Amino acid sequence: MSLPGFSALINAWWFLLLVPLIIFYFLKLQRPRMEIPSLALWRQVITDQRVNSPFQKFKRNLLLLLQVLLLCALILGAMQPYLSRGTEQAQYLPVLIDNSASMAALDGPGGKSRLDEAKEKVSQLIDDLLADQRLCLISINSTARKLTDFTDNKRLLKEALSRLEVSQVPSRLEDGLRLAQAMSRVQQIDTVVLISDGNVPQEIDFELPFKLNFQKLTSGGANVGIVDFNARRSRTGWDVFARIEGTLKAEGSSGGPPTAKTMCEYELLQNGNSIKQESVSIEGGKAERLVFKVSTTIATSLELRIKPDSFDSLPADNVAYLELPAPRPLTVYCPRQMETYRNALANIPDVNLYPGTENEPKTVDLKFAEGPISLGPQSSVVMNVGFVPEDLSSLVELVAGESEIIDWRRTSPLLQHVQLLDIQIADDPKLAKGVAERDFELAGYEILAQSRSGPLILERDLSGRLDYQLLFHTDRSSLVYRVGFPILVQNLTQIAAQRAHLLDAKAQATGVLPIQKITPDTEVQISGPNGQRETATSDSNGLLSGVGAQSVGGYEITGSGDPIKIGVSLISSSETGLRVAETLTFPEVSISAATTALKTDQPLWHWFAVAGLVLLLVEWWYFQKRPFGAPG
Known part of the structure; x- marks a missing residue:
């Protein structure tokens, strides 16, 4: 059994109040002077003196005892006593x-x-x-x-x-x-x-x-939820895929047998209208894949709802949202002097190439450049060729000379299926003194290909924009004569199409809304589920980022052109699985x-406070009411 402790031991000084309390009782008795007719009662006087001696009085005075106990109870309560549970006391x-x-x-x-x-x-x-x-x-x-x-x-x-x-x-x-x-x-x-x-x-x-x-x-109990919701563009519209997972009931929880099969009714809505409604059996610990065909030529909002026929411990994952963009060609800006790239782009279907006969837009999906990328329209994917950007000029420079690629990152989406072995390049990168690969990483770049003397191809993902830097110019290399060159350009258009969500779409998970491209330096209003409202401002490039989305449901951004609607879903296998x-x-x-x-530690002060209150009531009841003729 643990001994009690005190967290305010300094209050023990209050026990000194017992001294004046006891002294007060010692000096309390004051005999009056009286004239008497006889000394026959002298023996009684002597007996009275003995009874009222200090120690005899202290021994027999119940009022003193009660008030001493009351004072002790209050002081012990002020000392904050506790019963230790065997753990260290953390302040x-x-x-x-x-x-x-x-x-x-x-x-x-x-x-x-x-x-x-x-x-x-x-x-x-x-x-x-x-x-x-x-x-x-x-x-x-x-x-x-x-x-x-x-x-x-x-x-x-x-x-x-x-x-x-x-x-x-x-x-x-x-x-x-x-x-x-x-x-x-x-x-x-x-x-x-x-x-x-x-x-x-x-x-x-x-x-x-x-x-x-x-x-x-x-x-928690057994659960069924949507853990994936995405789509891939087809010739006639979209192929939509969903995955519904049934989780095992955790040991020690209620809500159905451990491996019960749950009949789950699902419904797919397109722009608020139901287009398919069926049922599926979900077994605990397994998942079922659903496939839908959606034909549309405009932007479409999909909503998938499920309704299990038995207990479901987590309702938040019973709905998922998917935004399908309107089908359109990929917009690409490539200066007229970059003829080799324009020729490669001309053979790729569903590409609108600028500049052309039409007026060029302010923003495009993919942009090629041979200098500062601030020139020309804005883009979320940029390929800069034959130019060392200003932020790398202190790390590397190009000099005349021959070089060749000795290593490249074959898993990079840009370089997949591109053979760069034995490519002859008439530009040679030279690193500044003391510069190493780590310096490029600190500048935010990832090296995709390098020669013996320095990097040749770099990648940087900055503020929603993906930059590729070819420090050498492909026209001064043998790459343009290889089959890998059109594959390189094709890979780049695929990357741009994916970032523009032209090839596929995926349900947006809760956490943060995706980056939106709107008017620069514009304040917008964001409304969400459960009456949530907030304001945010786009940056100088027109990017709206960092908007929180902590709840499942629909969000709307207004204040910059047409309203932008975004559906946010839980879409988390770990949360649905209750692992x-x-x-x-x-x-x-x-x-x-x-x-x-x-x-x-269990505090005990309140017990002493209760004890003090009880003693106070007893004192009042016994000595003020004087039951049974108690002497005063």
């Missing part, structure tokens, strides 16, 4: 609360969610908070956010906890741990508590600087889920 304790999508899973029909169970555990921690302890609540979903600073204010902690809701996004535990690590540089943090359903990445690339107490919640990690693996240690409930 600063961060509590990481998982509120990702899977935390909305119910444990059974009419049951409670995983987040509700987590709130109960955290609420108990708050109730057991000692006087010298401080809690900090941190929520974890696709990112980490502090709900409170370190505080012992129980009302503030419980208000922040009550406002916490599920975010319909996957969990990134590493962000929460890094936030706790940053806080440990200011406060002494020895232990961090993680409260989660275990649906987090099992392997985490993070070195723990503190102890991690992993409190795993009970698992549970019993052990978290870090680089140097593995943390298993705690097998017992979180132990905290």
Whole structure:
């Protein structure tokens, strides 16, 4: 049995009040002077003196005893006593609360969610908070956010906890741990508590600087959800594919047998109108693939809904959205002097080549250049040939001389099926003194092909724009005479078509809305599900990025031309699967889920407060009411 401790031992100085209390009772008796007719009662006087001697009075005075006990009870309560549960007392304790999508899973029909169970555990921690302890609540979903600073204010902690809701996004535990690590540089943090359903990445690339107490919640019930929704362009429209997964019931949870087959009714809507409605049988732990044909010549919004005929623990994954763009040719800008590229592009179908007979647009899908890319229309994919950009001029320069490609990244989408062996090049890259490959990586470039003396082909993905830099000019090489040259150009058009979503489309997952190209430096309004509203501003290039989308549903962007509608879906196999990690693996240690409930020191001050109140009532009742003729 553990001995009680005190978290405010300094208040023991109040025990000194016992001294004046006892002295007061010693000096309380004052005999009046009286004239008497006889000394016959002298013996009674002597007896009275003996009875009222200090020690005899202290021994027999019940009022003194009650008030001493009352004072002791109040002082002991002020000393904040607690009963130790065998754990180290942490003065600063961060509590990481998982509120990702899977935390909305119910444990059974009419049951409670995983987040509700987590709130109960955290609420108990708050109730057991000692006087010298401080809690900090941190929520974890696709990112980490502090709900409170370190505080012992129980009302503030419980208000922040009550406002916490599920975010319909996957969990990134590493962000929460890094936030706790940053806080440990200011406060002494020895232990961090993680409260989660275990649906987090099992392997985490993070070195723990503190102890991690992993409190795993009970698992949710069986679930059925949409885990994939995409489309590929066909000659007549779109081939649409969906995958519905049925998960096994976790051990210890309710909500159906472990491997039950669930009849699931699904419905596909096109622009709000139902075009197909059928049923499919989903077996626990397996998935079913659905295929649809959608014919359209305009932009189309698809919505897939499912309705299981039995208990389903997570409703958020029962709907998915897919935006299909209107079919159109790929728009390409290629200067007239780049004849070899224009000739290769002329043989590729569904390509509108500029400049041509029509006025060139302000934006295109693919752009070729032989100099600064700021010239000509804007594009999300750029191929710059025979030019060293300004940000690389301090790292490399081209000089006259022969070079050849000795190595290239064959897995790069640009260089797939392109044979670059024995290509003769009349430009030779020369690295500046002390420059290495790492310097190009720091500048944001990835080297795709290089010669013996330096890089020749580089790639950079910057702010939604994909840049390819051919430092040599293909017209001064033998590449244009090889079969690999038209393949290179074909690969580039495929990359541009994919980034423009002309060949395929994929359901947008929750987290962040995709980057949108709108009017530069324009403030727009974004409305989302559940009445969500916010404003955002595009950058100088007209790119709108970083707009959060934490909930499943439809989003609309207004304020720059025609409204832009985007459907956002959960589309996460890990969240739908309610997969549970019993052990978290870090680089140097593995943390298993705690097998017992979180132990905290039990405060006892309220028992002493109750005892003091009882003693006070007894004193009042016994000595003020004087039952049974109790002497005064």
